[in-house]
Amino acid sequence: MNEEEVIRDILAGNVNRYEEIVKEYQSIVANLCFKIGGAGIDIPEMTQQVFVELYMALPRFQFKSKLSTFIYRLTVNVVCKEIKRLSRWVTPTEDIIPPEVPSSDYNAEQQIIHEEQARQLHQALGRLHPEQRTALVLYTFNDFSYNDIADVMQCTTAKVEALIFRARKNLKKMLTPTN
């Protein structure tokens, strides 16, 4: 998909082409919403809101950055606004799907351990400061560079480095069993 051509077409009045952008990015946006906002927020609703806001923001898109960066920035803003509105983080207990692994590699016991670890990780992630969580999620999302993250979060690279360092340290502390 030639994104620039699609966007110019939409701006010229061919709204139907917006479908292409939604189809291309909807799972990515939903995943990002889920990781930053947790299961406490309505992910389909949030994803829908991101795309409606993206549509309204399209005339402001300057083609200086990648469309994906523009979408991630918008997603982070929309989710952070929602978190602030809800002022809570609800940790899911059952709806986390651990990464799919071949059954030959994992027996039932290992699967349970793996699921428990995923649940604990999600819980710990929720206890991080929203800025640290966002930076860390983006860091592990599509292997973003520090510059990309700084671009999305609209802050300096040094701040991103510090946020990720603190987030990793805090997560490790939270997930290490104390004697």
Add this chain to the structure above:
Amino acid sequence: MTENDILQQLRDMRYPGTIDVVAPVMEQVRNKPLLVPQQSSQQRLRRIATAVAACLLFAIGVNVTLLFTRDYDEVQISDMIADVYNYHANYADMTEAGFSLGTIENLY
């Protein structure tokens, strides 16, 4: 869990449900006309006027600051004059006390 395990698990974390928001999004955006900004000559003129006004305000601000700085200098000068008077008073006292002019100059 090691730090690498944590990062790997974060990478693998996925939204558990299925997502398909194409229809509701398209329904909403079809009813929202896009406001593509087009700058008219009048808007451009207004922008220039705003820029000129901002420059004028800045110049006035600089002048006012300089004015205050000058006042501050005057205060410093009056302090210096007071010091000179004080110096003379001490100078007279010391001569009267029998110090030679050279010694007093050296002391000061």
